[in-house]
Amino acid sequence: MRTLQWLGLAGAACAAVLSGANADEVAASKKVTFYQDVLPILAANCQVCHREGGANLGGMVAPMAFTTYESTRPWAKAIADNVSTKKMPPWHASKEQHGVFLNERTITPAEADTLVAWAKSGAVKGNPSDAPEVKAWPQGEGWSIGTPDVVLKMSEKPFFVNDDVVDTYEYFNSTITKEMLPEPRWIKAIEFRPGSKVVHHIIATPLGGIAPGNDPTVFPDGMGRLLNPDTNVTWQMHYHKEPGPGTGTYDQSEAAIVFYPKDAKISHVLRDESLGRFDFRIPAGDANYSIKTEYTFEEDSKIVSMMPHMHVRGKAAKYEAVYPDGTSKVRLDVPNYDFNWQTRYQFKDFEFVPKGTKLVLTTAWDNSANNPNNPDPTASVTFGEPTTAEMSFGFMNYIKAVDQEDIEAALKEQGDGFGGRRRGGRQNFDLGQLLTTFDVDGDGKLQESETPEFMKRFFPLVDADKDGALTKEELTAAAKFMEQRRGGNDKDEVATERPQL
Ligand code: HEC
Structure with missing residues (x-):
């Protein structure tokens, strides 16, 4: 073809x-x-x-x-x-x-x-x-990545998704034990298997995840991610179905991992980055509202894949590289974004980007009544987990352009699940912007009613003087605290703050 x-x-x-x-x-x-x-x-x-x-x-x-x-x-x-x-x-x-x-x-x-x-x-x-000779497909329950070295279940027992559930996010923990993985190994391939038809997406940090449109991940030869024994995996499961008597079902999703042979030469660590923003508000009825997010490469790199993510009001996504010499080029253009198909676009030839290249993500939504997927065109929409709230992410995998050094660094970083994994997605979380966006009555503070959904559970923590409003000082102090905690304990951050689909 x-x-x-x-x-x-x-x-x-x-x-x-x-x-x-x-x-x-x-x-x-x-x-x-x-x-x-x-x-x-x-x-x-x-x-x-x-x-x-x-x-x-x-x-x-x-x-x-x-x-x-x-x-x-x-x-x-x-x-x-x-x-x-x-x-x-x-x-x-x-x-x-x-x-x-x-x-x-x-x-x-x-x-x-x-x-x-x-x-x-x-x-x-x-x-x-x-009929010409046609392809024979693997039969039965086999994994398409071959025989796995490790199969990890999301939980010990199956979880029951109740009859009345339409949308729910459930969290599970499981561990890749020393018995399963006695020593650090390089991952060659990962495949997820939803345990039921009501799974809409799986995010298994730090392994990865799937959503409709994803294929199993098989890294090109020489490229991998290091997995350490005792890695704790947090599963965020999004279940979505029609509610009603008898629609409840059990789920116990799994991930299968295939490692490189022990003597395989690894030259590149695959890195994650996500261009993400939390501080947007899409006006009610707006048919074409868009925002931009940037990421600057700190070293010569090669982009491996890109995956834009919005929810049901998502309309279009574009990644554009702005090179240090001022020229620019569109690297991925998805003019008809479809929430039902979460495709990871994998470059045939990895895209070289010199140090200093800016990657600019533009996401656009249609919040008008003309969007047949729009659950409520009269609502203005902010960041949030349910599909009725919105997201703006540009997930990206890349490798450094040079060999070797990566591997040394990755091996030094053991204890963190993946070696060499970057924290992503927060570089655009701007406090000033947060106040500008959400301070509807313009009093320079965020009342609880103005606070976006995703921040509400932190409200009592951030509101230090308990006056029912967040001031710039309180937000700054909270940001400082989180920054310190992040530096000190990466594991904690993995569980609570990584951007979620
Ligand atoms: C990546 C997986 C994938 C591939 C490749 C694919 N399909 Fe589908 N197809 C689906 C899924 C999932 C559905 C059901 C959901 C939907 O309708 O979007 C579907 C639905 C359909 C339907 C029914 C739609 C309806 O009106 O109910 C037809 C017909 C169809 N596919 C034809 C094709 C043909 C022909 C090809 C190849 C040229 C193809 N598909 C390739 C995944 C795929």
Whole structure:
């Protein structure tokens, strides 16, 4: 498929409009059959999700298997519709970035035409002997990353998600014990398995996590993360479902880890950074409200992947690199952000960024009534965990451009789960901005009613003189305290303050 991609570029924009007409030509010029024409396209582009036990994307296992004629035939029209409108395969980066990402999921206009022509000409079966040899998928319960060295459950016992639950965030702790991992090892691959269909996302700090649209993580050879024995893993589980009698279900999600062989040479530590902001307020009804966040690379680096994250009002996201010489370049553009697909965009060739490069993230929301996913266009929206509140994150993985030094540093930092992991996401938390944004009555203080949801539980702590309002002095003192604590105890910070999806 990818070898044909460059051919597809010019036609991509009008494919949706033209595919009907082209499909007619395809249908007239030859008899399109399932076995000869359709199955190879489905195998290469769709079956990774659309098969029994398909890629488990944050619990969103694709609902139907396109592996046999019998199971695909009823979906012929839906397939034609979904590829014409580009809803399937799911991929949201702009077409300027075609071919840039390793995990791109797109089909060519010619492939789309063939699928549409098949549906239009009666979804003919054809002759099974015409079928080219198609990919065999792993069977049953196997992990797609191979046989794991460690499988970690989120909790000892399954957790029951009650009948009345719509959205809930639950926290669990589990430990990678010395018995599981006697000595530090380099991680090659991690795969999460939701224990039930009501899992919307998993954040297992410091291992990582999944949300709909994520694939298992397999690091390129030579690149890894060091995992230490006795690493405590905190699981933030987001469960989401329709409520009602009998809808309750048990969950016990798991993570599987494959290590590099002990003698493997590791040249690069994978680092995390998140461009994040907490201090925004999206006006009610605003159809295009956007904010920017910056991160400056302190050393020559290479960007490995990027993953924008907003909630249901999220509309678009863009990462732009501003180089030290003043030039700039868009590195990822997601013009039609879709909360249901949390894709980590993985660069095919890691993006070199010299020291001093500024990465600028722009996130935009549609808080108007025209956004069909908007639960309440009359509300102004601030940062918060529920999907009805908003987030603005640009997660990013990168490596330093030079080899070796990283490894030494990582080994020195043992006791912290991952060696060399950076703390992320707070560099833009600006107290002045907090007051400007939330001090609605303009008295220079934050009353409890003005305090954003995510800060409310800290309110009594920060309100030192207990007068029911936070002054600039109180906020500054709190920030200082947190800064000191962060420096002194990284572990604590991991559990409570890392940005959460
Ligand atoms: C990354 C995983 C993934 C890939 C790849 C993928 N799909 Fe899907 N597909 C899904 C999921 C999940 C759903 C159900 C949720 C939804 O509708 O968004 C779905 C739903 C569908 C539906 C039903 C939509 C409806 O109207 O109910 C069709 C048809 C479909 N896919 C066709 C395809 C075809 C054809 C391809 C390949 C060209 C493909 N998909 C590739 C994950 C995938």
